[in-house]
Amino acid sequence: xxxxRVAILGFAIESNRFAPVATRADFVDRAYLGGxxxxxxxxxxxxxxxxxIPAFIRRLDQSGAxxxxxxxxxxxxxxxxxxxxxxxxxxxxxxxxxxxxxPLDAVYICEHGAAITTSEDDPDxxxxxxxxxxxxxxxxxxxxxxxxxxxxxxxxxxxxxxxxYRRNPHTDMADRGADAADILMEIxxxxxxxxxxxxxxxxxxxTQLLTAPGTGPYAxxxxxxxxxxxxxxxxxxxxxxxxxxxxxxxxLTVIVSTREDVQFARQVALDLVATAxxxxxxxxxxxxSLEQAVALAKAAGDNPALPAVLLAxxxxxxxxxxxxxxxxxLQAFLKxxxxxxxxxxxxxxxxxxxxxxLGVGASFTARFNRTETTVYSEAFAATATVLQLHSGSxxxxxxxxxxxxxxxxxxxxxxxxxxQVVVITNRHQCHEPAFFEMFGIDIATVRTIVVKSRGHFRAxxxxxxxxxxxxxxxxxxxxxxxxxxxxxxxxxxxxxPIDDLAxxxxxxxxxxx
Numbered sequence: 001x002x003x004x005r006v007a008i009l010g011f012a013i014e015s016n017r018f019a020p021v022a023t024r025a026d027f028v029d030r031a032y033l034g035g036x037x038x039x040x041x042x043x044x045x046x047x048x049x050x051x052x053i054p055a056f057i058r059r060l061d062q063s064g065a066x067x068x069x070x071x072x073x074x075x076x077x078x079x080x081x082x083x084x085x086x087x088x089x090x091x092x093x094x095x096x097x098x099x100x101x102x103p104l105d106a107v108y109i110c111e112h113g114a115a116i117t118t119s120e121d122d123p124d125x126x127x128x129x130x131x132x133x134x135x136x137x138x139x140x141x142x143x144x145x146x147x148x149x150x151x152x153x154x155x156x157x158x159x160x161x162x163x164x165y166r167r168n169p170h171t172d173m174a175d176r177g178a179d180a181a182d183i184l185m186e187i188x189x190x191x192x193x194x195x196x197x198x199x200x201x202x203x204x205x206x207t208q209l210l211t212a213p214g215t216g217p218y219a220x221x222x223x224x225x226x227x228x229x230x231x232x233x234x235x236x237x238x239x240x241x242x243x244x245x246x247x248x249x250x251x252l253t254v255i256v257s258t259r260e261d262v263q264f265a266r267q268v269a270l271d272l273v274a275t276a277x278x279x280x281x282x283x284x285x286x287x288x289s290l291e292q293a294v295a296l297a298k299a300a301g302d303n304p305a306l307p308a309v310l311l312a313x314x315x316x317x318x319x320x321x322x323x324x325x326x327x328x329x330l331q332a333f334l335k336x337x338x339x340x341x342x343x344x345x346x347x348x349x350x351x352x353x354x355x356x357x358l359g360v361g362a363s364f365t366a367r368f369n370r371t372e373t374t375v376y377s378e379a380f381a382a383t384a385t386v387l388q389l390h391s392g393s394x395x396x397x398x399x400x401x402x403x404x405x406x407x408x409x410x411x412x413x414x415x416x417x418x419x420q421v422v423v424i425t426n427r428h429q430c431h432e433p434a435f436f437e438m439f440g441i442d443i444a445t446v447r448t449i450v451v452k453s454r455g456h457f458r459a460x461x462x463x464x465x466x467x468x469x470x471x472x473x474x475x476x477x478x479x480x481x482x483x484x485x486x487x488x489x490x491x492x493x494x495x496x497p498i499d500d501l502a503x504x505x506x507x508x509x510x511x512x513x
Contacts, residue, residue: 004063004188007101007135008038008053009071009094010110011087011127014148017246018323018486019080019478020374023116027086029407030428032076034097037460038070046395046405049073052110052144052177059181071097073110077427078321084119091123091130098134106184107131107141109159110177113149114242121247121490124149128158140187142180146170148206148242152249153509156197158222160187160513161257164237166222168211169431169459170400183234193234193513194258196265198506199251200273202496204283205481206454207314207472208242217279221254221272228268232261239270243483244321246490252276262510274507284497285481287314287474294332296471297448301339301418310449310457310465315477316376317454319429323347324452325369326376333419333450334382341448344422345408345430348372352423355386355412362386366414376476384421388413388439392424399460401432413439431456433464454479 012020023034031049033041041047042054053073060066072094098104109131115123122438124145131141140160145151147165156162163176163184187193204218211219218240225236234257241252254272256265287297293311300309311329318324324347333341350370358364369377392408409425422436430451433443443449443464451457458470474482483498494501 003067004105005067005069005103006060006184007069007098007104007107008056008073008110008122010073011090011115011123012050012075012110012112013082014078014112014114014146014242014320015116016078016244016478017081017116018244019321022076022079022082024083026076026079027074030077031073033298034093035070035071038073038104039068046403048405050075050110051174051404052180055174055177056108056181059178063181063185067209069101069104071101075405076321082115082117082123086119087117087120087123091126094127095130095134098131098283104139106139106188107151108180108184109141109143111143111145113145113151113155114245116245116247120156122152122249125154125209127157128303132158140184142184144176144180145239146211147240150241150245150247150249151199151239151253151255156195156255158513160193161235162237162255163235164239166211166226168209169456173319173400176322179235185238192260194260194265194509195513196256196262196269197253197509198269198273199253199265201492201494201501201504202241202252202276202278202280202283203243203250203483203491204252204497205243205285207285207481208283210455216282217276219495220279221276222489224272227510230345232258232264234259236268243491244486246488248490248492249496250491256498258265262512266508266510269508270506277504278407280496287481288471290328290332290473290475293473294336294338295470297333297338297341298336300447301341307469308447308465310451310461310470312454312470312472313450313452313475313477314454314472315475315480316452317479318427319427319431319456320479322452322477322479323372323374323377324427324429325372326475326477327368327378327380329450329473330378330419330421334417337418338448339418340446342436342446343421343450345349345424345428345435345452346421347427348423349409349425352410352412352425355414355423356389356410358386360386360389366416376478382416382442384414384416387415388421390438392426394434394438396432398463399431400456406432408435415427429453429512432460
């Protein structure tokens with residue numbers, strides 16, 4: 001088909017059932033772009049949107065003449081359930097945009113896949129079904145999702161191909177956007193897709209979904225899928241899920257898309273889930289206690305001959321809905337007199353504003369979480385000195401944010417006893433060295449780095465810390481990997497690793513697109 005008209009849209013957020021409601025402001029602060037504004041950002045040198053859409057556009061640009069039809073892309077930092085009225089408004093805007101753009105030859109949906117709203121457990125499914133209802137059964141639709149998506153049957157049924165990330169940390173987002181373009185062009189040229197879809201009674205905590213070789217059964221599944229290399233395979237998506245969504249569609253999901261060979265797709269899906277089921281005990285996390293972590297930091301600060309350490313505050317990961325402001329590691333450091341440590345990034349707009357008002361060199365009583373009332377966001381105070389101030393804007397240097405613009409809002413570097421603390425305004429997980437380096441910090445000289453992040457930091461801080469130097473700390477928070485600590489209401493039970501489940505018979509759905 002020459003010069004196809006391809007619509008582009010998406011609603012991307014990872015929703016933690018236990019976190020505060022995500023509002024319009026959360027999306028506007030990150031990305032809420034439509035029409036020409038969306039297209040301009042996607043083709044800019046440092047987009048604010050996620051890499052999939054720019055890569056999708058680049059690949060179609062390379063393939064020949066086509067007409068992009070940008071509708072709307074909404075993206076926010078992971079948070080709680082989305083305000084349903086805002087979601088309904090956004091869905092209506094997308095529908096109006098699609099109807100106004102008809103006729104269309106194809107649609108690309110860039111979704112996260114783990115959204116919930118205050119009234120709906122599957123808004124992603126609603127987006128997908130809306131698109132299908134507008135464009136009709138004959139128009140190809142491809143979608144990309146995060147490997148932390150919670151995949152519903154309606155999501156799989158509404159699109160021709162569902163494509164998830166394969167790397168965690170997510171260094172392959174652009175690759176998956178390019179895959180979406182390639183698959184879409186193949187369908188436009190007449191390819192027919194058959195799908196096998198199976199969900200497992202397994203809800204791994206995010207710490208158990210790394211994909212580097214040797215990191216567990218999820219990595220083993222990814223490697224096995226990539227090793228197949230069979231020409232019948234269009235795409236294999238192995239979606240680990242997001243347990244904190246607490247939805248009926250939770251569960252590790254495998255979607256095998258093939259070129260008109262549904263029985264082959266079925267067998268591949270069965271083989272892949274068998275691998276994970278045999279190794280399911282490895283989905284139980286092993287963490288380092290807060291006391292042990294503090295001892296490591298204390299030793300690293302007191303003895304330069306020891307290796308430096310990176311402590312991951314995995315239970316307060318803004319990338320999973322954490323608020324980025326729990327005080328437990330910082331308080332423990334101060335009590336133990338830990339030295340030569342840097343901690344970030346702490347989300348506290350009021351504290352950052354106060355530091356900016358006082359100016360560099362000012363000493364004052366830093367009151368953390370003075371207005372935050374969320375569980376685990378305990379208020380405390382400490383004497384601090386303002387070392388540096390920054391606008392919080394920059395371009396990522398490594399890992400997931402490499403080449404992408406970020407905006408942390410007014411930010412400050414505070415010295416509190418032997419600990420430097422980076423305080424920001426706009427909630428964001430710490431997965432980029434630039435968040436420290438924008439203050440002139442030489443990470444290579446710091447004995448202990450603490451990041452409020454679950455795992456994406458690994459792709460960016462690997463130039464400073466080997467896997468052996470990285471420690472996942474067991475502290476309280478909204479994203480604790482110890483899932484038994486959460487009061488799940490909708491999660492299918494029994495489920496590994498919360499429950500002891502000895503037997504399971506896969507139920508596979510087969511579809512022809």
